[in-house]
Amino acid sequence: MQTALDHLRQDPVLANLIAITEAPKPAHAHDDIPEHDRLYVALLESIVSQQISTKAADAIFRRFRMLFSQTAEAEGYPSPKQLSEATVEDLRTAGLSFQKIKYMHSVAEFALTNSLDFDYVQSLDDEAIIAYLTPIKGVGRWTVEMLLMFVLDRPDVFPVDDLVIRQKMIRAYDLTETGRPLIRRLHDIAQPWQPHRTLACRYLWRWKP
Template sequence: MADVLAGVTPVLPGWWKEACEELSKRDEKMAELINVYSHTALTSVQDPFGTLIRSVIGQQISTKAAQTIWRNFAAACPEMTPQRVAKKHRRTLRSCGLSERKIDYILDICRYFLEEKITFELLEGMSEQEIIDCLTSIKGVGRWTAEMFLIFTLGRQNVFPVADLGIIKAIEKLYFSAEELQALDAQQKQIKILKLSENWAPYKTAASWFLWRSLNNSPVRY
């Protein structure tokens, strides 16, 4: 979802230019993608609370439906803080289009922030795996959501969401022949994808972003 809260400014990661240069040197196909999409770049939105709320809203529904519910939610909660959202009546949250389960997830996110189990300062001092472990302890937050958080909120530079369907589709299209795909089972394919991704370290995040861009002309922002 591309909508960003008012007052929250997307930030270009400081490592972005170097990542593009290095990936272009190492990988011919990546160089082609970077050349095509050089006019745009990954930006991170440093809004941990809002990002997790958006991630829950977007689970298992279409992008269009998620955008509608997010806009309804933002209108119902113009001051989007854990304190304000936690005080909203469940009826108000349901009227935004949220299911009872997603309301439970959102209230659990509020609880984590109110109890200061998650702060931007705390997260910045953690490793990627520590952040994933922390976030996945919240109801409704899985590994994929935690990886999106690492990329689009914290701007971590070496994140590769290997289970992301878009990433898999892009790699299959760019790096595998039809014959190879037919010959590989799911486990073998994942091993080859992980091996391929090692060539992109320590800039796997940038590689992931360009792989997403290869499937969609709109800039990716979560």
């Protein structure tokens, strides 16, 4: 951590931001889930959380897990086979939309025919993981980048499509560009942060201008 901070502080804007911002907490997500299933469960949770508040997503995901509490092969969540066989009607009772049910079934189908084993996916580089997982319906680049940062603990992820990251960087660096020129400028600013862009982004998320 200290080596990463020393590197990031070479950017004077980021150095000032780090100085006034509480340090991010450890990024490991789903420590309560067996390692080999963490990506699978994280993908399901990411789909549930799309376009709704964290509080609503937590409630729906809790109800979703409860649907399988008596029969789940793993504690508290369904195996891919169980999820693929769950009916739309049953899943709707957890508060899931028809579209999200379609996406969750897509995760289950992917897991039945491809490996979501933590060690296997961890063996791939970042771009290979993005290419591997984005064929799943409802899973885009941003979703995989969040998995890279918070589940796989990859140190050099820059989710330029994240609206909050864009807004914070525009504010911190007094940017006036829009559209493609803005994206190029954001990449230019973040390039010197390598290989610690994940930590820089976590500070940007926590920073309160």
